[in-house]
Structures are given as C-alpha cells and as structure tokens.
Amino acid sequence: MTLDFDDRGSAPGDSGPDIVADIVQDPAAPGSPVLVTGICGRLGKSVARRLHRDRTVVGVDRRPFLDKPKDIFHHQLDLRRKKLRDVLKSTPFAAVVHLGVLHDPRASAAEHHSWNVSGFAKLLEYIALFSVKKVVVLSSANVYGPQPDNAQFLSEEAPLLGGQNFSEIRDLIEVDMLAQSFFWKHPETETIVLRPVHILGTVRNAPSNFLRLPTVPTALGFDPMVQVIHQDDVVHAIELALRPGVRGIFNVAGPEPLPLSRIIKLLGRGHLPIPLSLGTFMMKRMWSLRLTTFPPPELDHIRYVCMVDDRRAREVLGFAPQHTIEQTVRSVEDGAW
Amino acid sequence: MDRTPIRALVRAKLAATTAAFFGAEVAALLTGAQDRAREAVGSAVDAARDAATEWMTSVLGEDVGERMKRVPMALGQAGVDPFGLDPRWTRWALTSAGFLHRRYFRTEVFGAEHLPKGRIILVSNHSGQLPIDGALIGAAMFMDVEPPRFIRAMVEKWTQTLPFVSLLFARVGQVVGVPENARRLLEQDEALLVFPEGVRGITKTYDRRYQLTDFGLGFMRLAIATRSPIIPVACIGGEEQYISAANLKGVAKFLGLPAFPIIPQLLIPGGQLPLPTRYRIYFGEPMHFDGDPDDDDAVIEEKVWLVRATVQAMVNRGVKARPHVFW
Numbered sequence: 001m002t003l004d005f006d007d008r009g010s011a012p013g014d015s016g017p018d019i020v021a022d023i024v025q026d027p028a029a030p031g032s033p034v035l036v037t038g039i040c041g042r043l044g045k046s047v048a049r050r051l052h053r054d055r056t057v058v059g060v061d062r063r064p065f066l067d068k069p070k071d072i073f074h075h076q077l078d079l080r081r082k083k084l085r086d087v088l089k090s091t092p093f094a095a096v097v098h099l100g101v102l103h104d105p106r107a108s109a110a111e112h113h114s115w116n117v118s119g120f121a122k123l124l125e126y127i128a129l130f131s132v133k134k135v136v137v138l139s140s141a142n143v144y145g146p147q148p149d150n151a152q153f154l155s156e157e158a159p160l161l162g163g164q165n166f167s168e169i170r171d172l173i174e175v176d177m178l179a180q181s182f183f184w185k186h187p188e189t190e191t192i193v194l195r196p197v198h199i200l201g202t203v204r205n206a207p208s209n210f211l212r213l214p215t216v217p218t219a220l221g222f223d224p225m226v227q228v229i230h231q232d233d234v235v236h237a238i239e240l241a242l243r244p245g246v247r248g249i250f251n252v253a254g255p256e257p258l259p260l261s262r263i264i265k266l267l268g269r270g271h272l273p274i275p276l277s278l279g280t281f282m283m284k285r286m287w288s289l290r291l292t293t294f295p296p297p298e299l300d301h302i303r304y305v306c307m308v309d310d311r312r313a314r315e316v317l318g319f320a321p322q323h324t325i326e327q328t329v330r331s332v333e334d335g336a337w
Numbered sequence: 338m339d340r341t342p343i344r345a346l347v348r349a350k351l352a353a354t355t356a357a358f359f360g361a362e363v364a365a366l367l368t369g370a371q372d373r374a375r376e377a378v379g380s381a382v383d384a385a386r387d388a389a390t391e392w393m394t395s396v397l398g399e400d401v402g403e404r405m406k407r408v409p410m411a412l413g414q415a416g417v418d419p420f421g422l423d424p425r426w427t428r429w430a431l432t433s434a435g436f437l438h439r440r441y442f443r444t445e446v447f448g449a450e451h452l453p454k455g456r457i458i459l460v461s462n463h464s465g466q467l468p469i470d471g472a473l474i475g476a477a478m479f480m481d482v483e484p485p486r487f488i489r490a491m492v493e494k495w496t497q498t499l500p501f502v503s504l505l506f507a508r509v510g511q512v513v514g515v516p517e518n519a520r521r522l523l524e525q526d527e528a529l530l531v532f533p534e535g536v537r538g539i540t541k542t543y544d545r546r547y548q549l550t551d552f553g554l555g556f557m558r559l560a561i562a563t564r565s566p567i568i569p570v571a572c573i574g575g576e577e578q579y580i581s582a583a584n585l586k587g588v589a590k591f592l593g594l595p596a597f598p599i600i601p602q603l604l605i606p607g608g609q610l611p612l613p614t615r616y617r618i619y620f621g622e623p624m625h626f627d628g629d630p631d632d633d634d635a636v637i638e639e640k641v642w643l644v645r646a647t648v649q650a651m652v653n654r655g656v657k658a659r660p661h662v663f664w
Contacts, residue, residue: 151517
C-alpha cells in the first residue's frame with residue numbers, strides 16, 4: 001500500500017487513496033485524513049487550503065474541483081449515492097467536515113430536502129458505521145431566526161425558530177437537529193455543530209450579496225444591531241473544532257456588533273431606506289418573477305436582531321476573531337463581480 | 338469561462354426589466370443616482386438633533402455635556418453599546434426629559450444620596466396612562482444623582498415591530514423585556530428600572546389612585562440571581578396628570594388595546610397635555626435579598642411582598658407629606 005497522490009481525478013470504480021493503516025486517527029495529528037464535503041464552494045476551498053498543509057484532505061462535492069492543489073484527492077459525487085460508502089470505507093478518516101449544505105433559495109423544496117436531509121443522514125450513518133472519530137457540521141446562526149422577541153444575545157440553548165416565517169431554512173434546522181441527535185446517540189464520535197453569524201468574504205451567500213449591491217436597501221425606521229464574521233475566521237473555528245476532546249454546539253461570532261447603517265457606511269455605499277410595506281410588496285413581486293435572489297422573509301434580518309452569545313466558543317474552543325470589523329466588512333469587496 | 342460580460346448583460350437586462358415594470362425613477366434609484374441626496378438627509382437628521390440638544394441645553398441652564406462625561410458607559414468601537422445605546426440620542430432624550438423634569442413638572446427628588454454604585458434594580462409604582470414617570474425617574478437619575486447614570490428599562494416585545502419607535506428605544510438604551518437581556522444589563526453593572534405593576538398600574542382609574550396593584554415576581558428572581566440591590570422608588574404626581582374616570586376593558590379587548598381609559602380632560606382643547614402636577618420622587622434605602630432564584634413562587638412572593646409594602650408605605654407618606662397636587 002502506498003501513498004499515491006498523482007492526478008488520477010475520480011474515475012469510476014476508484015475508491016480513493018490507500019492510506020497506510022496505522023496512521024493515528026487523531027484529527028489534529030499531522031497527516032491524518034479529513035473528509036470535507038462541499039469542498040468546491042468558496043468556503044470549502046478556503047477550508048481545504050488551510051487544512052491540506054498539515055493533513056490529508058479528501059473532498060466530496062457534486063461540482064468538479066477545478067484548481068485543486070496536488071495533494072487533495074477529490075471525488076465528484078452526490079452525497080446520496082452509494083459511492084460515498086466506498087469512500088468512507090476505504091480510508092480510515094479521522095474527521096469529517098460537513099460544509100455541503102445546500103443554501104440556494106432558488107432550488108426547489110424537494111431538491112433541498114433530499115440533498116440536505118437524506119444526504120446528511122446517509123453521511124452520518126456511514127460515519128457511525130466506519131467509526132469516524134469526529135464530525136464537524138457547519139450550521140448557521142440563522143437557525144434561531146430574527147424575531148421581535150429575541151434576546152439580544154442568544155445562547156446555544158435558545159430554540160431554533162428560524163423556520164417560523166422562512167420555510168426554506170427548515171432544512172438547515174433539520175440538519176442541525178440531526179447532528180444533535182447523532183451527538184447523543186453516538187458518544188464515541190465527537191460531534192461539533194458550529195453556528196456562525198453572517199459570513200462575509202468571497203462567499204456568495206445572502207449577507208455578502210446584500211452588501212455588494214450598489215445601493216443597499218434598508219427598512220425605513222429600522223436599524224438593528226448585526227454581527228458579522230470574516231470567512232477566514234470561520235475556517236479558523238473549523239480548524240479549532242478539529243482538535244481532539246472537543247464536542248458540542250458552538251455559536252461563533254466575529255468582532256463586536258454594529259448597527260446595520262454603520263456597516264453600510266463602512267463600505268462607503270449608498271443606503272436606500274424603503275417603507276416596509278412597499279419593500280415587502282416589491283420583494284414578493286421580484287421573487288416570484290425570479291428577478292432577485294433574496295426571498296421576502298429575509299427582510300426580517302434587516303428589521304429584528306438575530307445575534308449570538310459566543311462565550312462557549314471563546315472558552316472551550318479558544319476561538320477569537322482575527323480580523324477587525326473593518327476588514328470583515330470590506331472583505332465582501334474581494335468577491336465582487 | 339469568463340463570466341463578466343454575461344454578468345454585465347444580466348445586470349443591464351435586470352435594470353431594463355425593472356424599468357419596464359416599475360418606471361424609470363426606480364431604475365435610477367437602483368443605479369445609485371441619488372446616493373448623495375440620501376446621505377445628506379441622514380446627516381441632516383443628525384445635525385438637527387444635535388442642534389436641538391444644544392439649544393435645549395442652553396435654555397435649561399444645566400451642564401448636560403459635562404454630566405454626560407461622568408456617566409459610566411460600556412461603549413464599543415462604533416460608539417454604541419451592545420444593545421444599541423447611542424450617547425448622542427440619549428443626550429437628546431435626557432435633555433428633552435430634563436425640560437419636563439425641571440420646568441413642567443418641577444420635580445422634587447428625595448433620597449438620591451441612598452443610591453449605591455454598580456448594579457441596581459429600581460422598583461417603582463406605575464401610574465398616569467403614559468409612562469412619563471419612567472422618563473422623569475430617568476431624568477432624575479441623570480440630573481440629581483451623583484455620579485449621573487443612564488436608566489435602562491424593559492420595553493414590550495411588540496414595540497420591536499414598530500418602525501422608528503423600535504429604533505429610538507434602542508438608541509436611548511431601552512431593551513426588549515426578556516430575562517436574558519435584563520440579566521446581561523445587570524451583569525454590566527447598569528441601573529435597571531422595573532415597574533412590577535405593569536399595565537395594571539399605569540391604567541389605574543382615579544378612585545384607585547396610589548393603591549398598588551399586584552406585583553410580578555420576575556424582578557425578584559433577577560435580583561437574587563445577579564445579587565443586585567433593589568431600590569424602592571415612590572413616584573407621586575403621576576395619578577393626577579391624566580385623570581381616568583373609568584377603564585372599559587371590554588372595548589379594549591375588542592380593539593386589541595391594553596386598556597381603554599375614559600379621560601374627560603381630553604375633550605377640552607389643550608387637555609391632551611398632561612396636567613402640570615408637581616412630581617415628587619422618593620428613593621428608598623437599598624434592599625438586599627438572598628436565596629435561590631429558582632425557588633417556588635410562594636417563597637419569592639414573600640420577598641416581593643416586602644418590597645411592595647415598602648413602596649406602598651413610601652407612597653402613602655409622600656402623598657400625606659405633599660402640601661398640594663400642583664405646587
């Protein structure tokens with residue numbers, strides 16, 4: 001058995017590199033193999049680039065990994081297929097990092113559900129079957145949902161009410177819940193659920209796209225406090241989560257919160273306050289005509305607070321944001337058109 | 338595959354389609370043509386507020402700016418605290434309240450020397466249909482107490498759905514009324530103002546004036562959990578500012594309002610303003626409570642009864658001691 005890392009790509013019937021069996025299954029140990037799902041997304045690539053320096057990274061994604069570093073092995077496959085089992089069987093992974101959660105609000109509800117819930121359930125089944133020591137699941141602080149009666153800083157025990165008005169996030173909530181029940185059912189695996197606040201950077205998610213608009217619309221008469229985090233800080237949190245002996249749910253927040261209007265001012269952009277009734281009407285029309293990527297319930301994020309208390313991440317994970325608020329906010333410009 | 342020309346094409350198409358649907362005006366807005374006008378409006382609001390504050394300060398004759406410097410505040414880098422408190426807005430609000438405090442209601446404050454530093458929970462009787470008593474206690478804490486402090490009060494959850502109101506409350510330091518927020522404020526050593534009577538107290542009719550209704554138990558659990566001293570406060574003068582002859586609960590329920598008071602003075606021109614009673618605010622000695630914050634209601638009720646009895650006694654003494662309602 002040899003370590004064979006030439007550019008084989010992912011031919012059918014290929015089930016991954018043969019790693020020498022006595023590599024220690026400590027996820028933080030140098031060389032230990034880590035599986036990253038959703039590796040082709042912008043966040044996934046950042047994670048891969050951070051981890052591949054001292055660990056063996058194997059990626060799984062439906063998309064092809066175009067500018068793949070030489071020592072990362074990539075499988076282009078759908079999580080729901082049986083081939084995933086072969087991947088997990090062949091290599092004694094020390095950890096799995098699950099980033100492959102479908103967030104695209106334009107995909108159909110059935111596709112969302114099938115991909116997120118059944119795909120993740122299958123992955124967890126194989127993790128238990130092949131005794132992977134650690135799984136890190138990337139959830140989001142949006143699962144708490146922006147409600148008018150939210151506490152200013154929500155702890156990890158707060159109920160996940162994001163699905164009340166926004167049905168598309170129910171899949172993510174279900175993924176979060178699946179991870180939690182896996183935590184209890186399989187104590188031999190260290191399960192970590194990370195709930196970061198709005199991630200800004202080269203990623204193309206709703207908050208970053210919102211801040212990239214030439215004129216940022218806001219709700220007239222509302223200016224909630226908002227927490228944001230730099231993409232690289234999320235990668236840092238994932239890296240910290242891979243250390244052995246760490247498990248549980250962690251809220252991850254970036255630098256201190258700011259009012260939304262200050263964030264827009266930091267970017268030096270124009271700011272258009274729209275009365276709420278008009279804004280909701282326009283958003284619903286534009287959404288149904290597919291003219292926008294922002295579903296109408298996301299308007300709640302610019303009206304109500306949805307902030308988290310990240311004490312546990314700071315104390316247990318030792319997490320601290322390494323980018324200032326200016327760097328975090330300005331990072332959206334790196335990923336502009 | 339270079340996507341830039343395709344994106345540019347899509348954006349142009351989007352602008353064109355939007356123009357077709359919503360008119361050229363909106364399309365121009367979307368291309369950011371009126372940014373400078375909007376910036377100007379925003380800074381005009383700030384300038385107007387600061388100018389008004391300066392003018393009011395000069396008329397009031399108090400050195401508000403100097404007092405502001407001595408208030409202990411936990412501001413972040415952006416100049417706001419984690420709950421959204423902005424000192425420039427708070428200064429404007431306190432200066433306006435200062436007018437009511439000194440000129441309109443001519444408040445007398447007693448016992449201001451009793452107030453300890455650090456975290457405190459002020460427990461007061463509530464009256465007067467509108468929470469002017471809260472504004473005046475806030476003004477008193479800023480103007481008549483050493484060192485000057487900002488009051489943090491709890492607001493109803495549904496106020497967060499109102500535009501402008503929710504924003505103003507946050508900027509002057511008022512927070513949503515959930516226990517986690519109260520706890521965090523006290524752990525930051527802030528002064529929390531609580532009206533345990535709630536809506537029952539503020540909508541009292543005139544025949545039940547100065548008779549405290551039932552107290553809620555939440556503030557006591559909070560005080561025990563955070564080891565905060567409770568300061569009983571008696572606020573005299575609120576009951577006579579809007580004299581309520583009756584409260585039609587059925588009508589209130591039908592309209593979805595917390596109360597429907599019948600206030601005869603509203604019919605007189607100029608009667609919409611509160612009557613210029615002379616307010617008297619009494620601060621009592623701090624009360625300390627120990628025990629288990631998760632005790633049974635029965636145990637907590639005994640402690641709450643002590644506080645309620647103290648506030649009622651202070652109110653009775655204050656009503657007896659005042660020479661007249663209006664002076």
